[in-house]
Amino acid sequence: MITGTGITKTFKQRGSVLGAREVRALRGVDFAVEAGGAVSFIGESGCGKTTLGRIIAGLETYDSGEIVIDGVPMSGLGHRRRQPYFRRIQLIHQDPYSALNPTRTIHQTLEAPLALRAKQTGRPRSWVDARATELLSLVGIDPGYVLPRYPHQLSGGMRQRVVIARALTMDPEVLVADEAVSMIDVSLRLGILALLKDLRVRLGVGVLFITHDIATARYIGDDSELYVLYRGQVVERGPTETIITRPVHPYTQSLLSATPVLHGLELPGAERVVPTEALDPGGSDEGCLFAPRCPFATQLCVERRPTLSHDGTTLQEHACLHPRVRSVIPVDAVNRAEPGTEQRTGTEADTGARG
Amino acid sequence: MSPDPTAPTSHAHSAPGVRVRGLTVVYKTPMGELPAVSNVDLTLAPGTITGVVGESGSGKSTLALCLLNAVQPPGRIAAGSVEIDGLGDVVELGGEELRRARGRHVGYVFQAAQNSLNPLKTIGKQLLDLGRSHGVADLRALVRDAKDLLARMGMDGARVLDSYQHELSGGMRQRVGIMLALVLNARVVVLDEPTTALDMITQATILRIVREVHDERGLTTLVITHDVGAVAEVADDLAVMYGGRVVEHGPVKEVLGDPRHPYTQGLIRAIPRLSGDIGEARALPGRPPTLGTLPAAGCVFRERCDRRMDVCDTVEPVALTRDGRTVACHAAAEDADRRLTAARRKEFA
Numbered sequence: 001m002i003t004g005t006g007i008t009k010t011f012k013q014r015g016s017v018l019g020a021r022e023v024r025a026l027r028g029v030d031f032a033v034e035a036g037g038a039v040s041f042i043g044e045s046g047c048g049k050t051t052l053g054r055i056i057a058g059l060e061t062y063d064s065g066e067i068v069i070d071g072v073p074m075s076g077l078g079h080r081r082r083q084p085y086f087r088r089i090q091l092i093h094q095d096p097y098s099a100l101n102p103t104r105t106i107h108q109t110l111e112a113p114l115a116l117r118a119k120q121t122g123r124p125r126s127w128v129d130a131r132a133t134e135l136l137s138l139v140g141i142d143p144g145y146v147l148p149r150y151p152h153q154l155s156g157g158m159r160q161r162v163v164i165a166r167a168l169t170m171d172p173e174v175l176v177a178d179e180a181v182s183m184i185d186v187s188l189r190l191g192i193l194a195l196l197k198d199l200r201v202r203l204g205v206g207v208l209f210i211t212h213d214i215a216t217a218r219y220i221g222d223d224s225e226l227y228v229l230y231r232g233q234v235v236e237r238g239p240t241e242t243i244i245t246r247p248v249h250p251y252t253q254s255l256l257s258a259t260p261v262l263h264g265l266e267l268p269g270a271e272r273v274v275p276t277e278a279l280d281p282g283g284s285d286e287g288c289l290f291a292p293r294c295p296f297a298t299q300l301c302v303e304r305r306p307t308l309s310h311d312g313t314t315l316q317e318h319a320c321l322h323p324r325v326r327s328v329i330p331v332d333a334v335n336r337a338e339p340g341t342e343q344r345t346g347t348e349a350d351t352g353a354r355g
Numbered sequence: 356m357s358p359d360p361t362a363p364t365s366h367a368h369s370a371p372g373v374r375v376r377g378l379t380v381v382y383k384t385p386m387g388e389l390p391a392v393s394n395v396d397l398t399l400a401p402g403t404i405t406g407v408v409g410e411s412g413s414g415k416s417t418l419a420l421c422l423l424n425a426v427q428p429p430g431r432i433a434a435g436s437v438e439i440d441g442l443g444d445v446v447e448l449g450g451e452e453l454r455r456a457r458g459r460h461v462g463y464v465f466q467a468a469q470n471s472l473n474p475l476k477t478i479g480k481q482l483l484d485l486g487r488s489h490g491v492a493d494l495r496a497l498v499r500d501a502k503d504l505l506a507r508m509g510m511d512g513a514r515v516l517d518s519y520q521h522e523l524s525g526g527m528r529q530r531v532g533i534m535l536a537l538v539l540n541a542r543v544v545v546l547d548e549p550t551t552a553l554d555m556i557t558q559a560t561i562l563r564i565v566r567e568v569h570d571e572r573g574l575t576t577l578v579i580t581h582d583v584g585a586v587a588e589v590a591d592d593l594a595v596m597y598g599g600r601v602v603e604h605g606p607v608k609e610v611l612g613d614p615r616h617p618y619t620q621g622l623i624r625a626i627p628r629l630s631g632d633i634g635e636a637r638a639l640p641g642r643p644p645t646l647g648t649l650p651a652a653g654c655v656f657r658e659r660c661d662r663r664m665d666v667c668d669t670v671e672p673v674a675l676t677r678d679g680r681t682v683a684c685h686a687a688a689e690d691a692d693r694r695l696t697a698a699r700r701k702e703f704a
Contacts, residue, residue, distance in 0.1 A: 044554040155642045185410040191638035215627040258559035260584030264612030329629040
């Protein structure tokens with residue numbers, strides 16, 4: 001199990017004569033990923049989700065806060081003593097086309113980390129090949145076909161499976177999947193998501209899923225937790241299905257509203273929220289971070305910064321001074337309206353169910 | 356939201372139509388010349404937005420390039436025509452004529468507009484280059500038009516023209532790409548993956564802008580994408596490509612609500628969605644074909660199809676059009692016949 005408390009990270013931009021510009025990538029983020037659990041981080045680019053993923057994978061330092069892996073706090077350990085812990089957290093990159101060495105066959109790609117693993121655990125060399133075959137079967141590809149091939153001979157979906165198999169060579173506790181399906185063909189995306197869900201069950205490996213597309217977060221398991229990040233702050237946190245169907249933070253609602261509606265199959269939600277455009281990406285640091293773009297912001301929002309907490313009325317935690325559930329996600333059009341007739345299901349009255 | 360495609364917009368009389376007929380594009384490979392686009396017919400009705408969706412290797416980008424006659428070697432247009440109203444057959448154009456048509460008649464917003472701008476020149480300088488290369492006499496008017504267009508898309512025109520590309524965000528660069536495609540008053544616009552690599556909120560903004568500018572300027576627009584959602588939001592018509600063929604084409608609501616080709620059905624079932632049953636969604640088995648793995652005869656989709664029949668192995672299905680819906684599938688043709696017979700029987704009963 002991995003927990004983080006109060007993780008902050010500030011990037012300082014150097015090189016400017018007029019003084020350094022600071023970007024506060026993370027402003028005190030708490031999280032917990034359990035063995036076999038699933039946590040999704042969503043938000044726009046620049047919200048800090050990738051930085052958080054890199055910190056959790058041990059690839060980036062953090063300014064303050066504490067990461068605890070299996071009960072051991074990382075801040076007390078030196079670099080060398082941290083390594084075995086962070087090795088148990090493996091990163092799956094976004095781009096399966098550049099994540100694999102093009103001059104190595106898949107066999108060579110898997111052999112190197114497995115040989116290391118064999119040495120660490122005192123297993124014989126013969127274990128390496130057997131394990132490579134086993135891992136490829138586990139991720140759903142034919143080892144006989146894939147092992148002798150180079151990455152360019154494989155499709156995007158196959159490459160991503162190889163990347164996942166490579167991450168599994170280290171017997172990880174947690175897989176950090178940063179936009180792991182955004183570059184995969186649409187017809188194969190669900191396959192990769194189903195694989196991650198399957199690995200949770202079969203290997204008890206935790207999944208930390210980072211994405212800008214909330215819809216994909218539904219498919220890594222119905223017990224998953226969702227964190228919505230905005231400018232380095234978690235603004236809403238709770239069960240994925242709850243946040244998608246009953247979001248209370250206007251930023252979450254904006255993200256959900258922006259998901260395209262499949263007209264003909266779905267009808268748009270009745271209360272879609274469109275945020276005002278960010279004029280200054282730096283923005284003000286006073287009050288609620290989302291207030292400058294929020295259509296519902298009041299004077300209070302400009303003055304006070306809400307913190308993430310339960311208010312007792314919702315299942316999820318949120319950081320909003322004026323929380324309200326809005327129906328922003330598309331409604332299934334099937335069985336609700338005859339194709340061609342535009343029917344608004346703005347109210348709860350289910351017109352189609354009677355027909 | 357999207358206007359009724361049967362009711363022409365106020366500009367429809369002036370928007371050009373585009374007719375692609377029997378288009379075949381081949382690429383030279385060590386295995387001989389292989390078709391990336393094979394005998395494609397596609398009509399873009401004047402004043403409509405047509406979305407073309409397909410996976411990697413479906414030939415959608417190659418098809419888009421044909422509207423500019425810009426297929427690069429080792430590829431070449433082997434057969435067919437691309438008729439654009441007011442311009443003629445683009446495939447027959449060449450040299451200076453073709454250069455002038457690009458940008459003037461057909462605007463093209465390239466895939467990853469993020470990387471299609473010159474990093475060493477300000478946007479304004481690139482705009483002037485564009486004007487000069489097309490012999491625009493009044494460059495001041497061109498700059499004015501550009502500023503108007505940028506303002507229309509919610510940006511400060513003067514500031515953007517003075518900027519280098521690295522000073523703009525992804526969504527802003529995409530808007531600059533759209534501005535450069537429209538500033539010479541092109542009436543046919545091709546957008547290649549306009550929202551790839553953009554955030555959800557930025558994507559929604561860009562799609563809204565595409566729709567609005569399209570309506571205001573009376574354009575005929577082609578949007579190429581791998582993301583069904585992106586076109587569902589803006590397009591009037593939807594064409595689905597697979598293995599270099601257009602396998603289904605029709606009004607977007609009908610294609611999404613009642614898909615007839617097994618590939619379209621599988622593709623829609625495979626979209627991660629916010630609504631709908633998670634359990635019903637599943638990935639398509641197999642993987643998209645590449646140039647080298649396309650079967651020489653029969654249906655290109657049969658390997659992944661759940662309705663495969665004997666005839667699919669030998670005979671390539673032809674595209675049949677019924678009630679405004681075009682489908683190229685043996686099984687779907689049987690379904691259509693059955694529906695017709697059932698309807699007749701009802702009539703006589």
